[in-house]
Amino acid sequence: MLLIRCPYCEEERPELEFRNAGEAHIARSANIAGESDDDFEKFFFIRSNPKGIIYERWRHMHGCARFFNAVRDTVTDKFVMTYKAGEPKPSKLPGAAK
Amino acid sequence: MKKYSVFAIAREAMRGHKGWEEQWSSPEPKKEYDVIIVGAGGHGLATAYYLATVHGITNVAVLEKGWLGGGNTGRNTTIIRSNYLYDESAGIYDHALKLWDGLSQELNYNVMYSARGVMMLAHNVHDIQVLKRHVHANRLNGIDNEWLSPEQAKEFCPPLNISKEARYPVVGAALQRRGGTARHDAVAWGYARGASARGVHIIQNCEVTGVKRAPNGAVMGVDTTRGFIGAKKVGVVAAGHSSVIMNMAGVRMPLESYPLQALVSEPVKPVVPCVVMSNTVHAYISQSDKGELVIGAGTDQYVSYSQTGGLHILQHTLDAICEMFPIFTRMKMLRSWGGIVDVTPDRSPILAKTPVPGLYVNCGWGTGGFKATPGSGHVFAHTIARDDPHPINAPFTIERFRTGRLIDEAAAAAVAH
Numbered sequence: 001m002l003l004i005r006c007p008y009c010e011e012e013r014p015e016l017e018f019r020n021a022g023e024a025h026i027a028r029s030a031n032i033a034g035e036s037d038d039d040f041e042k043f044f045f046i047r048s049n050p051k052g053i054i055y056e057r058w059r060h061m062h063g064c065a066r067f068f069n070a071v072r073d074t075v076t077d078k079f080v081m082t083y084k085a086g087e088p089k090p091s092k093l094p095g096a097a098k
Numbered sequence: 099m100k101k102y103s104v105f106a107i108a109r110e111a112m113r114g115h116k117g118w119e120e121q122w123s124s125p126e127p128k129k130e131y132d133v134i135i136v137g138a139g140g141h142g143l144a145t146a147y148y149l150a151t152v153h154g155i156t157n158v159a160v161l162e163k164g165w166l167g168g169g170n171t172g173r174n175t176t177i178i179r180s181n182y183l184y185d186e187s188a189g190i191y192d193h194a195l196k197l198w199d200g201l202s203q204e205l206n207y208n209v210m211y212s213a214r215g216v217m218m219l220a221h222n223v224h225d226i227q228v229l230k231r232h233v234h235a236n237r238l239n240g241i242d243n244e245w246l247s248p249e250q251a252k253e254f255c256p257p258l259n260i261s262k263e264a265r266y267p268v269v270g271a272a273l274q275r276r277g278g279t280a281r282h283d284a285v286a287w288g289y290a291r292g293a294s295a296r297g298v299h300i301i302q303n304c305e306v307t308g309v310k311r312a313p314n315g316a317v318m319g320v321d322t323t324r325g326f327i328g329a330k331k332v333g334v335v336a337a338g339h340s341s342v343i344m345n346m347a348g349v350r351m352p353l354e355s356y357p358l359q360a361l362v363s364e365p366v367k368p369v370v371p372c373v374v375m376s377n378t379v380h381a382y383i384s385q386s387d388k389g390e391l392v393i394g395a396g397t398d399q400y401v402s403y404s405q406t407g408g409l410h411i412l413q414h415t416l417d418a419i420c421e422m423f424p425i426f427t428r429m430k431m432l433r434s435w436g437g438i439v440d441v442t443p444d445r446s447p448i449l450a451k452t453p454v455p456g457l458y459v460n461c462g463w464g465t466g467g468f469k470a471t472p473g474s475g476h477v478f479a480h481t482i483a484r485d486d487p488h489p490i491n492a493p494f495t496i497e498r499f500r501t502g503r504l505i506d507e508a509a510a511a512a513v514a515h
Contacts, residue, residue, distance in 0.1 A: 001408040002400070015408060020399040022354075037500050045352040045443050045499040049341040051403045074355075077404050 006060045007068050007082045013060070021057035023047050024069045025089050051075060055089060058082070099295030102206050121287060122166075122294030127301050130328035131159045133482055134320060135335055136306050136343055138162030139171040140282070141460055141467065142335035143289035144475020145482070146298045147205075152476070153483035156297035159329070160290075161322060163305035167286030170337045173437035174468040175360050175394040177373050177384065179216040179277035181236050181243045186493040186505045187446060188239040193490050194473025195276060201472055207288030209280050210387065215372040216277030217246070217255060219422070221266040225378055229272040236274075246271045255372050257423050265421055266379050279373060279384055285471055309347035309457070317347070317456035333458045333482050338403065338438025340461035347454050351461070352499045353440045356397040357407035358465050361415075361434035363426075365389030374422065381418035391429065393419055397439065397465060407436045439464050444498075446505035449478050449491040458482050459496070 002015040026043060029035050035043065048054070054074050059067045071080040071093060080093050100106065100119055110117050133149060135142045138160045149155040162168075178198055180191035198211045220226045229245070236243040248260040251271040260268045290300055301324070308321035309332065319328035334343045341351040366389050375382035382394045395415035398407040412434055420427045442448060442462035447470070449460045460478045463470065477488035487495075498504055 001410055015399075016410060023401075041352075041500040042350075046350050047341075047352065047354050049351070049354050049401060051339070051342050054401055056400065072400070074402050075404060077400075077402055077406075 002077060002079070004058060004070070004079065005082050006063055006066075007084045008064045008066050009060065013063060017060060017062040019059045019061045021059050021067060024055040024057045053080065053093070057085075099206075099291065121291040122300050124302065125299050127159060127161075127299065127304065127322075127324055127327050130319070131299070132157040132329065133331045133333065134158070134327060134329040135160045135333045136320065137169070137335040137337065137339075138166045138286070138290070138300055138302065139169050139335065139337060140167065140285050140289065140471040141337075141463075141474045141478070142333070143167075143286055143293060143300070144471050145333060145335060145460065145478045146300075146475075147289045147293040147296075148476045148479035149483060150293055150296035150298055153479060155483055158293075158297075159299040159301055159327065160293070161304045161306055161320070161327070162300070162302045163323075165302050166290055166300060167283055170437040170439065170467065171282055171286045171471075173360065173435055174282055175382065175384065175392050176279045176282045176386075176468060177216065177277070177375075177382065177394075177466075178211070178280055178469040179274050179373075180241055180469070181216070181218075181232055181272065181274045181277070182507060183232055183235050184505055184507060185239060187507055188236065188241055189490050190447075190449075190473055190477070190494070191470055192239070192241050193477070194470045197472035197476060198280065199276075201280075201285075201288075205288035205292050207284060207291060209284045209288055211278065211280040213276050213278040214384075215254065215273055215275045217251060217372055217374050218272045219251070219268050219374065219376040219378075220270040220272070221268065221376065221378040226270050229270070233272050241274070242276055243272055243274050246273050255370065255374055257369055257425055258374065259422060259424050268422075277373060279386075281387075282468060285468075289475070306343060306346070309343065311347065311454065315455060317454060331456050331458070331482055333460065333478065335460045335478070337461065337463070337467070338440050340440050340459065344452070344459060344461075347452075347457055349452055349454060349457070351448075351459075352443055352496070353462055354401050355403060355438050355440050356400070357402050357404060357436040358397045358439045359395040359407045359411055359434055359436045361393050361395070361412055361431050362386070362390040363393070363429045363431050366391070366429070369425075370423075376418065376422060379418035379421055381415045381422065383419055383423070390432065391426065397441075403438055405436045405438055439467075441465070443508070444504040444506045445508040447474070447494055448496055449474065449481065450487060450495045451481065451485070452496060
């Protein structure tokens with residue numbers, strides 16, 4: 001079971017309290033009806049599914065119930081960091097080579 | 099290839115079993131092939147086998163980063179069934195089921211296909227409605243499926259608990275008698291032996307690290323840990339890693355990869371005569387010929403390539419198993435493992451041409467690809483050989499996620515995802 005740090009509760013809690021909510025930083029178009037089929041497919045269905053660093057959303061369902069973002073390595077399942085919803089995608093990861 | 103038979107056993111017994119040959123050869127990779135298949139699991143090896151036997155294309159290499167059949171082919175719970183709701187799914191899964199019947203004879207290799215019946219339990223009114231809908235839809239498609247009362251279900255599977263006092267009492271079941279199990283390793287080995295005997299090169303410990311494309315966009319071959327290997331046609335059959343390989347060719351896929359876990363118990367005498375599945379309490383179980391109870395759990399909730407999953411997923415499944423079969427509460431579990439499954443948004447596979455000329459993909463089987471192995475290989479070989487899909491896999495395109503013509507087994511599948 002993963003241990004996940006909620007950036008709002010500022011506590012590391014067991015995975016059972018959380019729901020994974022898929023890839024992060026996928027912006028929904030302000031004019032969704034005007035999207036082309038290609039763009040809608042990219043937004044709705046296409047995922048990066050990386051082997052390595054993933055940016056993903058989690059929800060602290062059985063805690064503060066808020067959404068937040070996390071950076072995790074999908075090979076080791078280790079979290080690199082978590083950050084609040086609305087904050088920009090981190091350009092530099094802690095511990096990453098310069 | 100020397101034929102296996104009772105006479106071969108007798109002959110080898112006379113001379114100390116010195117005459118058995120290797121089941122498949124391990125040649126050095128050539129510089130160029132007509133077709134390269136990425137991934138030597140069941141689906142990839144079946145594709146190579148049918149390319150050779152049905153289409154006469156034998157200048158084929160199957161590249162495998164690890165060992166043959168060491169991915170999801172060796173990690174699944176070996177269940178075979180075709181009771182899917184939609185016509186497209188019924189078409190492809192029943193095509194496979196028809197090939198399972200007689201596969202041992204065709205391959206001259208005992209894949210131990212056992213049509214012992216797959217029984218799916220209903221626990222509430224909603225389950226009854228859904229499963230009966232499946233029964234009717236299946237029968238319209240010529241697929242056997244029948245409705246059982248709880249008493250009939252218990253007669254078919256005696257250890258099943260049908261007490262009304264159960265937390266989720268059994269109120270009925272759908273039974274596909276042609277469903278069952280097969281020996282997963284033997285499927286990979288049988289196809290590998292048959293393909294190798296016809297000249298297909300099976301190259302293990304050869305990881306694909308890149309897909310080379312010509313200036314006009316067409317596939318030229320693949321970079322591997324054993325150097326560049328050329329081919330004008332490349333079929334990607336890499337299960338959980340399909341999107342990784344497709345990314346090398348510049349194609350982004352509607353796929354996410356999740357861990358899926360299974361476990362087996364200590365071996366015991368025959369006690370579960372069929373496959374039992376329950377969507378609602380979320381567990382499925384069968385018994386291997388060795389006597390182990392083979393139990394399948396659900397996926398973890400996050401994308402991962404770790405081939406492990408959370409222990410709470412297994413606990414959840416064992417809770418359900420003990421509920422369905424109270425006699426197993428004191429069974430010891432021997433081992434558990436995980437595999438990485440590639441899941442599409444509509445839970446149906448993709449077997450298709452891609453936007454890249456010469457590149458074909460067979461992926462997205464999610465949590466239930468083993469049952470389809472022969473059918474999948476058969477129609478995918480057709481797709482590669484003719485550069486045109488077989489009518490059975492024609493609906494399983496990548497483009498359906500753009501057009502919206504989904505095959506939405508996500509809501510309708512007979513199994514928990």
